[in-house]
Amino acid sequence: MGNVPLASLSWKGSLYFSIELFKLIDIHGNPKNIMKVSVNNKEYTVEVDGNPSLLEVLREQLDLTGTKYGCGEAACGACRVLVNGTPTPSCITPVTSIQGKQVLTIEGLETDGKLHPVQQVFLEEDVFQCSYCAPGMVMTAVALVENNKGMGEQEIIDGMNGNICRCCTYPAIVKALHKLTQKETKG
Amino acid sequence: MKDTTNRQPKTMEKSAPKKGISRRRFFKYMGTGIATYFVWTDYLASESLFRDQKSLAYPDPDQLSSWIHVSETGAITVYTGKVEVGQNIRTSLTQVVAEELFVPISAINLVMGDTQLTPYDRGTYGSLTTPQMAPVLRKAAASLREILLQEARKEWKLGEVELTLEKGTVQHPGNGKKLGYGSLAKAKHLLQPIDENVQTIHPDNWKVSGTSVRKINGEDFITGRHRYVSDRVLPNMVYGKVLRPPVYGAKLLRVDTSSAAELPGVQVVKEGDFIGVTAKNSRTAAMALAMIEAEWEKSPQVPGNQLFEHLEKSAGNTDPVPAAVSDAFDNGSIKVAHDFKVSYIAHVPLEPRAGLARWTGDQLEVWTGTQRPFGVQEELENTFSIPKEKIRVYMPDTGSGYGGKHTGEAGIEAAKLAKATGLPVKVNWTREEEFKWAYFRPAGLIRVKAAVHGNRISSWEFHNYNSGGAGISSPYSGQNKYQEYHRSDSPLRQGSYRALASTANIFAMESIINDLAKMAGTDPMQFRLNNLEDDRLKSVIKAAGQSFNWNRDKSKSSHGFGMACAAVKGGFVATFAEVAVDPDSRELKILSAVTAFECGAVLNPRHLESQITGCVLQGLGGALFESVEFNEGNVSNAFLSSYRVPRFKDVPEMKVILVNRKDLPSSGAGEAPIVCIAPAIRNAIDDAVGVKLYDLPMLPSGVVPRS
Missing domain, CATH: 3.30.365.10 (Aldehyde oxidase/xanthine dehydrogenase, molybdopterin binding domain)
Known part of the structure; x- marks a missing residue:
């Protein structure tokens, strides 16, 4: 069986644009602070007055609503995105702090219309119930399997413990990820 | 800003024809009995957003067309007032319809919980979707199938010959010609009531129901495309x-x-x-x-530390306990009497409450x-x-x-x-709002007095203050039973929860049964089998006990085995647990939980397993550590950092056994399997270290007290 490649998530190299806040004057003559962000390999200009969270910017300004609000205090994992490859709770991350960094959300995970292997295995194993936790679970798992090929069940449990599934589909999630990591090892 | 509210599942966009009679118009015609049968659907268009006031208030549940429609192109749309909150009933109900109509799952679009389009429904609760909605849709689909077959016979001028159905077509027995459902439905002129006596496919012959069809639109969820x-x-x-x-x-x-x-x-x-x-x-x-x-x-509020006194004091007058029950208690050879206290807990749905509203003139969406x-x-x-x-x-x-x-x-x-x-x-809503301004599972005080005489339960007196009457009836045999639910004044807003009060009542009941059995010197599993009559309940006990290997020796003296069983909302459940209590730190570890569940004929094994696993693990939270802390009208742990719910690391080794009874009607599974984990753990702790716990949550600290 051929090796299933995981999407490349590590962005090597440093910032490719320097971060500044720009001032714009809106149609009412009011000044507005804006900033450039890179999300899913696309550059966006977003408003940063009042220092919004990354979660709010993704959901309300960019209409990327796959990333969910769950608790507002980084306790449940529902809002996790990858910032330079690292799972990050977007609810407590000020958008200004991601200047020059690469944000990957659930919407950016598919490559050439193909699901990421983590998504694929979750789908195959039919793990979720209400699925509201799914995007956060997927993003955490993507980073986890990328960095720990061949890991066992206990490592998966440790790595995923920050994500809550209230439907408690935990055993199915672990089983699916274990299947994927074992497949990865066998190559 | 773009409008994201009207995005429909992909199947819908592909299959719904652009033109046709509006459903609204259809229902108007229906009243005069001249409706065409193959009505269609422009319900996404603004003009049909609201119901014509002269038309029926809701689609008539006796009419086939209220539940199921075939478009001219053969697209099948099914309507139900039930809703999908993760139970995966969108899948199991679709399976039922696909089965009876001989169409692939993907051919069906199920519209759920839209007050404009679906027949009235009281709500999705009480494990009623599977036993009540699935049979309606099954009959509706089967009725439709029979009509389509009749139409085909008419078209081909055939007598009562048998015709084959495949992938949305009827096949001619002789010349191999096919007629699509769409073209057959188009030929139909009369509105039909559901045929209550229609023959549905026997569970032994199910090809779609009873199989692990994957979650419908699963890809929409896994990619974040679904719009909650x-x-x-x-x-x-x-x-x-x-x-x-x-x-x-x-x-x-x-x-x-x-x-x-x-x-x-x-x-x-x-x-x-x-x-x-x-x-x-x-x-x-x-x-x-x-x-x-x-x-x-x-305003004055009940102090948190006086909750249980308040619940008891505020209960109304209660009937006197019959003398036969108290006499039998007095004459029992073995007696137990104890109070159990059950905390308020929160549902913590991961998506907090959300609402979106739009007025168009005096009309509201x-x-x-x-x-x-x-x-x-x-x-x-x-x-x-x-x-x-x-x-x-x-x-x-x-x-x-x-x-x-x-x-x-x-x-x-x-x-x-x-x-x-x-x-x-x-x-x-924020998480804090969801904790504070929604409602909780009721707290409760439960008082039990029970006696055994000659190895049989001879007296059973059971009072529940505030938390509810669900699951209060003991399934154990014995003449002298008295069970009462006392309504109290609840200091916090309370409401429904998975399995309602059954979790509390079964916890108390199965703890007492365990203690009686041990005092009687009888094995707790055997004691139950001796005192139970229901074979369905006994068979799940035996199935779980066998898988757990109940009679094996413990690998360590600090380990303990415990079990519990219950019949709740049409489901029969038994959970067996193994725990370990660290001899030094007294820390509790749940090693394994084996649950057997029987709910008649299984509709979707994979999703049933998921519901059972979810129930057991969610029940673990209420059993061990979940509790709403409050005082003077303020909830002090209204955050996920302070209110602990089960996580990956809390999961013991899990085993689920599905007892499939194809000879029995299917019942729901979203609630019953939650009730046994708490008493099974409680009894296992007793078995390990002889400490009996009486309150839920049992061990917020995770440490078992020394006696």
């Missing part, structure tokens, strides 16, 4: 927030909203005690809310995640004094409920703000 209510956006929509009192029961004395109103784009809404704000983003709305200065008058869309429609009717016909409630598949979303708070708040501002408004 909290994700939806309407053109010109603003974000709303509502002012909450600092504690329960506080009365608003004075309020100053002037500085909030000065924020750019903020509108303040004041209607009596209802104070809300809207803004172009949620941050500004939250900021405006924080700038409101309000003065409140607190509300999108909200609720288990009772028609109930919310009534709430809106009462709030705004407008007829139901002018209110449409949509319930997109929602981020869970567990009995915690029977109401429509966020939708009503959004509708109030939308009315006042003239703009569509979305109200997404």
